[in-house]
Amino acid sequence: MGRFTGRSRRGAAAYPTMEEAFEAAGIRGVLHRPEQESGDAIVLTHGAGSDANAPLLVKLARAFAENGHLVLRYNLPYRLARPKGPPFPAGAARDREGIAAAIEAARKFAGGRVIAGGHSYGGRQSAMLAAERPGIAEGLLLLSYPLHPPQRPERPRTAFFPELRTPALFVHGTADPFASVEELRAAMALIPAHTDLLAVEGAAHDLRRAGDMAVEILGRLYALVEG
Numbered sequence: 001m002g003r004f005t006g007r008s009r010r011g012a013a014a015y016p017t018m019e020e021a022f023e024a025a026g027i028r029g030v031l032h033r034p035e036q037e038s039g040d041a042i043v044l045t046h047g048a049g050s051d052a053n054a055p056l057l058v059k060l061a062r063a064f065a066e067n068g069h070l071v072l073r074y075n076l077p078y079r080l081a082r083p084k085g086p087p088f089p090a091g092a093a094r095d096r097e098g099i100a101a102a103i104e105a106a107r108k109f110a111g112g113r114v115i116a117g118g119h120s121y122g123g124r125q126s127a128m129l130a131a132e133r134p135g136i137a138e139g140l141l142l143l144s145y146p147l148h149p150p151q152r153p154e155r156p157r158t159a160f161f162p163e164l165r166t167p168a169l170f171v172h173g174t175a176d177p178f179a180s181v182e183e184l185r186a187a188m189a190l191i192p193a194h195t196d197l198l199a200v201e202g203a204a205h206d207l208r209r210a211g212d213m214a215v216e217i218l219g220r221l222y223a224l225v226e227g
Contacts, residue, residue: 017065022072025101028052029074031109032065039112041070042141043102047120048086051079056119056143059211067218070110074102076122087121096129103137115221117141120178120205124157130166139225140168141217144207147179147187161190167224168195171210171217173203194224 022031029052042064044057052075061071077098078087087095099116106114116126116137123142130137148155168191172184179187181199188195198220203209210217 017062019062022074022105024105026077026080026098027072027074027101027105028080029072029102030061032061032071032073033109034065034068034070036068037070037110038068039110040115041072041106041110041112042115042117043072043074043099043106044141045074045076045099045102045118045122045126046079047118047122047144047146049084050119051075054119056206056208056211060214060217063211063214064218067214069218070106072102072106074098076125092125092128095125096132099126099129100133100136113138113225115139115141115225117143119143119207120146127164127166127168128160130168131160131163134165137166139221140166141221142168142170143210144172144176144178144205145170145184146205147184150177153179153183156187158187158190161187162192164191165193167193167227169198169217169221169224170195171198171200171207171213173200173205173207173209175202175204176207178205194227196220196224 016035018033020031022029046054052073057073061073064071076095078091103114114137118126123145174181200209
């Protein structure tokens with residue numbers, strides 16, 4: 001298995017990478033392949049109303065690949081079904097099946113661990129899948145987890161948290177209307193697995209600033225997964 005060393009490989013020290021269109025078993029996206037692979041893989045998917053080409057996902061995928069990780073950046077089934085608009089609640093289970101298929105696809109390329117990551121809705125569905133199917137991924141990267149609708153803290157999306165036994169890194173902006181850092185930290189106490197919270201000062205729900213934090217994100221992820 002690969003292990004992140006904590007060093008940035010950007011610039012001259014970065015691993016050369018290749019990007020190629022990927023489509024298999026209902027999954028469509030982009031595969032980022034480093035010339036020298038760590039053996040581990042990260043699958044990344046998008047939020048509601050977005051797609052796999054969201055700037056945050058593109059930037060993180062490229063940075064993770066430069067650090068030796070195979071990355072599959074992919075569209076959820078609802079986005080494959082129609083090019084615009086948010087997902088329908090009735091289709092959430094189908095979206096989780098798409099996440100499972102992406103993880104399975106990544107395992108065929110990488111011999112090590114697989115981290116399931118997603119922004120907002122994509123992260124929420126990834127976490128729900130991990131709660132339903134323990135062991136499907138070795139870790140979770142939850143970008144801007146939508147803890148509750150804006151200005152509706154009485155409607156927390158935490159019902160499955162007590163069943164989540166997969167290590168999870170939450171990356172969250174301090175200006176995100178879907179939860180304050182304090183609210184998210186309190187909710188994380190419901191999760192029996194190892195968790196960590198990386199707060200991004202001044203970032204809103206799009207979390208664009210986190211695109212420059214790939215090295216810190218990887219370091220925090222591996223501290224959880226290996227802990």
